[in-house]
Amino acid sequence: MQEIFNIFIKSIFVDNMVFAYFLGMCSYLAVSKTVKTSVGLGMAVVFVLGITVPVDYLLNEYILKPGALAWAGAEFADVDLSFLSFIIFIAIIASMVQLVEMVVEKFSPSLYASLGIFLPLIAVNCAILGGSLFMQERDYQSIGQATAFGLGSGLGWFLAIVGIAAIREKIRYSNVPPALRGLGITFIITGLMGIAFMSFLGIKL
Amino acid sequence: MSAETKEREPLFSAKNIKLVTKPLNMDNPITVQVLGICSALAVTAKLKPAIVMSISVMVVLAASNVVVSLLRNGIPQRIRIIVQLVVIATMVILVDQVLKAFVYDISKQLSVFVGLIITNCILMGRLEAFAMGNKPWPAFLDGIGNALGYGLILVIIAFFRELLGSGTLFDFRVIPQSFYDLGYKNNGLMILPPMALITVGVIIWIQRNRNRDLIEK
Numbered sequence: 001m002q003e004i005f006n007i008f009i010k011s012i013f014v015d016n017m018v019f020a021y022f023l024g025m026c027s028y029l030a031v032s033k034t035v036k037t038s039v040g041l042g043m044a045v046v047f048v049l050g051i052t053v054p055v056d057y058l059l060n061e062y063i064l065k066p067g068a069l070a071w072a073g074a075e076f077a078d079v080d081l082s083f084l085s086f087i088i089f090i091a092i093i094a095s096m097v098q099l100v101e102m103v104v105e106k107f108s109p110s111l112y113a114s115l116g117i118f119l120p121l122i123a124v125n126c127a128i129l130g131g132s133l134f135m136q137e138r139d140y141q142s143i144g145q146a147t148a149f150g151l152g153s154g155l156g157w158f159l160a161i162v163g164i165a166a167i168r169e170k171i172r173y174s175n176v177p178p179a180l181r182g183l184g185i186t187f188i189i190t191g192l193m194g195i196a197f198m199s200f201l202g203i204k205l
Numbered sequence: 206m207s208a209e210t211k212e213r214e215p216l217f218s219a220k221n222i223k224l225v226t227k228p229l230n231m232d233n234p235i236t237v238q239v240l241g242i243c244s245a246l247a248v249t250a251k252l253k254p255a256i257v258m259s260i261s262v263m264v265v266l267a268a269s270n271v272v273v274s275l276l277r278n279g280i281p282q283r284i285r286i287i288v289q290l291v292v293i294a295t296m297v298i299l300v301d302q303v304l305k306a307f308v309y310d311i312s313k314q315l316s317v318f319v320g321l322i323i324t325n326c327i328l329m330g331r332l333e334a335f336a337m338g339n340k341p342w343p344a345f346l347d348g349i350g351n352a353l354g355y356g357l358i359l360v361i362i363a364f365f366r367e368l369l370g371s372g373t374l375f376d377f378r379v380i381p382q383s384f385y386d387l388g389y390k391n392n393g394l395m396i397l398p399p400m401a402l403i404t405v406g407v408i409i410w411i412q413r414n415r416n417r418d419l420i421e422k
Contacts, residue, residue: 020398025242026326083302086320087294094287120286126243126324133317178420179413180406183239187406194399 004148007140011152014201017127018160019194021134024127028161029186031118038165039158040111041118044104046154048096048122049131053150054143055096056089056132064088082136089132090123097123127157164190216342224346228354230416234327235358236409237419241327244318245359246401252375254314255363259356261304263349265296265322266331270348272296273336280337289332290323297322327351362404370395 017023024045031041062068064085069076101119105112112119122128131153140146167189176185215221234240241262248258272292273280280288301319304312312319322328331351336344367373369392372380380389394400413419 022243022246022398022401023321025246026240029239029242083298086298086301086323087291090290090294090323094290123286124290124324124326124329126321129324130317130321133320137317177410180410181420183236184406184409184413187402187409191399191402191406194397194402195394198397198399 004144007145008148008152011149012156012159013197015153016156016160016197017130017153018157018190019197021130023130024125024157027118027121027125028157028164028190029183031115032161032165032168032186035162035165035169037114038161040104040108040115041122042158042161044100044115044119044122045125045127045157046151048093048100048128049154049157050147050151052089052093052096052128053131053135053153054147055092057135057140057143057146059088059092060085060136085133085136089129093128093132094123097128127153160193163193221343221346224343225350225353228347228350229357230354230412231419233354233358233412234330234351235355235405236412238327238330240330241325241355242405244321244325245355245362246398246405248315248318249359249363249366249401250370250396251314251367251373252360252363254311255359256356257304257308257311258315258318259352259359261300261319262322262325262327262355263352265293265300266328266352267345267348268296269293269328269332270336270344271341273332274339274341274344277337285337286329289329293328293332294323327355358405358408361408362401365404366395366401370400 011017014020018025018028027041031037060068060082062071064081066080066082067078069079069081097120100122101112104115104119131150134153135146135149138149140149164186168186171185171189180188228234232238235242235245244258244262248254269289269292273289276288276292297320300322301312304315304319331347335347339347364374368379372378372385372391
């Protein structure tokens with residue numbers, strides 16, 4: 001239980017998807033112009049990560065890992081299907097995103113309209129695939145740990161995008177040099193936020 | 206389809222050469238199109254992984270562009286994203302296996318970022334914007350051009366990060382020992398992720414100062 005909580009907190013603050021690993025930057029930069037759209041996209045990312053990471057964990061554990069197929073029969077114990085990980089993970093992610101898209105369209109058409117193309121683009125958001133690949137690389141020991149990691153990573157990304165959106169809304173009234181306006185200043189601010197998040201590095205529960 | 210002219214465009218016509226040169230500056234995938242940021246920041250702590258990553262992206266982008274361009278008239282609208290993803294994923298799996306076989310230590314340094322080429326926005330972006338509507342040879346050149354633009358920025362970022370952060374270039378010590386004896390210390394912050402973001406911000410600043418039409422209103 002302690003380990004699960006540790007992983008959860010770590011993946012929000014210390015291993016933050018945006019500030020430590022730069023995942024999901026494209027939609028992060030494009031959607032963060034207003035806080036409203038950022039909150040919508042952020043929640044969608046939390047949901048997708050929270051589901052795809054545990055599902056991919058199960059797939060990895062029982063089908064893809066070297067020796068994972070042992071339950072199907074002794075002759076399969078040597079099979080290593082991990083090279084198929086990329087395709088299988090992406091397939092799960094694309095299906096989940098399709099599902100989320102349908103749900104959002106039904107329950108909040110205004111959010112659906114304001115997110116536009118970026119909702120289906122969650123499928124190619126590096127943060128989602130990155131979550132599953134990191135889970136595979138770090139070899140978590142139980143589905144509880146995998147879920148904590150997925151939810152935590154999503155929440156970390158959510159924090160990052162809402163934070164930068166709030167700042168971007170404020171600096172619209174600031175005196176930014178013309179060549180830095182828009183993209184340039186956002187990069188620099190994100191860098192500064194990254195340095196701030198580094199202050200969480202020593203946390204251990 | 207429509208009335209296609211019988212004379213074929215020369216292989217290296219001005220229009221085709223432009224496909225390769227434009228992404229180097231005015232239409233740079235990272236600083237102008239805002240694609241491919243994730244990997245650009247993550248693998249640039251040293252020059253070697255940055256160059257291996259650029260070459261990998263070039264291979265995947267050029268190959269995927271050609272394949273999708275060849276298939277473009279046969280892909281149904283509804284599943285086109287899935288088809289593109291499958292093409293990209295296949296190429297990436299191939300490149301990943303080659304990297305693991307020939308440059309294993311660098312492949313370990315790149316870790317998940319080789320797999321993340323699949324979600325690298327440059328690939329989906331160029332496939333959707335160009336390969337779906339153009340012939341294979343221009344698509345190939347577009348792929349090469351965008352990958353070169355991407356690689357250029359990666360090399361610039363990695364150059365500064367490695368030089369200032371570790372005092373080396375390509376793992377060769379460049380800053381002489383005498384500097385260290387005088388009290389010079391490597392700027393450890395450069396190796397850390399946030400500085401990569403700030404470096405890109407500065408590159409964009411310089412680029413937009415030199416090309417006034419890139420400035421956002």
